Amino acid sequence: MHRPVVASSGFVLFATGVDLFHVTTISQVVAVGIGAVSLLALGLALFMYLASLRLAARAKELERRVVARTTELTAVNEKLLKKINERQAAKDAIPDPEEKFHQLADHIQEIFWMMDAATKHVIYVNPAFEQIAGRTVASLLDAPLSYRENIHPDDRVRFLINLDEAAKTGVFDEEFRIIRPDGSIRWLRSRGFPIRDQQKNLYRLAGIAQDITDRKAAEQALRESQAELARASRIVTMGELAASISHEIRQPLTAIVATGSATLRWLTQQPPNVDEAREAVTGMVRDANHASAVIEKIRELLKGSSPQLRRLNVNEVVREVLAVAANDLVREGIVVRTVLAPDVPSVLGDRVLLQQVMLNLITNGIDAMSMVTGRLRELLIHSTGHPDGALIQVQDSGKGIDSEQMQRIFEPFFTTKAEGIGLGLSISRSIIEALGGRLWAAPASPHGAIFQFTLPVGEAS
């Protein structure tokens, strides 16, 4: 940078390269100097003009350079930004397991749970637990077995038994009720999966529990309407049958009563009209015989079509009937165990009739256990080969049958139930015997009863 030099004579000497900044300063100096010399002022003005032109050119050049430099810097900067963004994006793409898990676990509506397989202590539940169970996660983790207290008493035993089983097998799938602190009841379905350590030992269970209360309510409504329908159609059928039977029987009875009344009148006349009376009594005998023929006809009618004999796998029949009875079994808190021999021989039977027998035996088992408290309600269904063909056993842990009852339970109209009509076992035995098998009962140990039947092997066709 060139500095202006001020001479003592008042002349101003300029060095080349005065920059724009100093123009004002020069002007001020010049102004002091020109007071006496106007000519000099004119020259100076010209000089100033020329100088300003040069200055403008320089400024322009400077500006150009700045712009160029700025462009350069901007480009570099953009490159850097791009790189940074790329790195960030790459970084974002790499999962951060903890964060991802929390985003999932904190926002999903199902309960995520994890427990120690040995102690059954809950190790983790996600916040959905609070929404569904109505208590805090912290309260559960503080008392890691306290989830048991939330389970409905009717479901608790079954739940705990199956959880014990799950600790060994790693497989858990239960539907059960919980009672929330406010007393409301929710249905949950909980499924668990095994977590194994490096030695393949199962050491934890993890799972998902879902609130299925709405689904259960819908199922319940459907079941009720189905049951209602079934009941209604049964009543209609029974009602029609009863009406038809009663009509057929009432006709001859009407004739007998009317003729009997007439006979009494003939005989009480003075003198008695024996001829009319004899004829009337003959009519009564005929009518009574007619009534009896009507009953015989109805019996034949009720026998209906002959059974449809087919080769059947009894295990399939057992599973079908268990599916039908599942709701009752769950409602009564009954644990069902099936030991079905895969190689059980095929039998010759009528599927529908066998289903009726199975359903009857299972229903009896359920009823027998309905009053059982303080011990497990357990229904064991066992199928196996037998010298006679196949053997199917249905064992309950109910109140059992005393020896006096045991003598009579297969009699028609004998029942130990408050609301039974006493035909189930009688009909079941008739069916099994009609199929060439045997049905009998025995006490079970330590509680309950075993009902079992054999069926002959179906001929290979």
Place this chain on the structure above:
Amino acid sequence: MSESDPMVYVLDDDASVRDALARLLRSVGLKPDLSASAQEFLQKQRPEVPSCLILDVRLPGKNGLDFQHELAEKNISIPIIFITAHGDIPMTVRAMKAGAVEFLTKPFRDQDLLDAIQLALERDRAARREKAERASLLARLESLTPREREVLPLVVSGLLNKQIAAEMGISVAAVKVHRSKLTRKMGANSLADLVRVAEKLGIRGKAA
């Protein structure tokens, strides 16, 4: 049994019931007449004697209640005692509303049926009496001259002879003649008697 002995018709498709009812009726001195179908009953010549019908609700191809309706439409008036081997309350209500005497469920006590028959026959007797009376009154009405038939409603309205004369534009003397003739022809002894007879025929006095 005399000419006017009542008739008890039995309509039931069950032969044993028909025969038994016939025996029961004969044992109390009633005269049964049996039909196995509605058609058979309709084709019968029914003497003009007190009668009733014991009708089974279930007829071949027909409902006893519908047959009750059919009889009413054919203007056959006969008291009906329903018998049924499967009656229900709505059916009973319907039958009774349509004028049935009784609704008995088979098998019924003989006395219940006999009581119902007595009631039915009594009703039919009353109905027949009324019908006969009405027929004779109609015959009397038929015997009136057109003028007398014109005067009758005015008389039973309680109008005085001169009012009737003014109304009809005839002389009081002529009214007197018509009046005494029609009263005699209608078998009435007094104005009150004439009013009652006219009422039975559905003739109302004209409003004055």
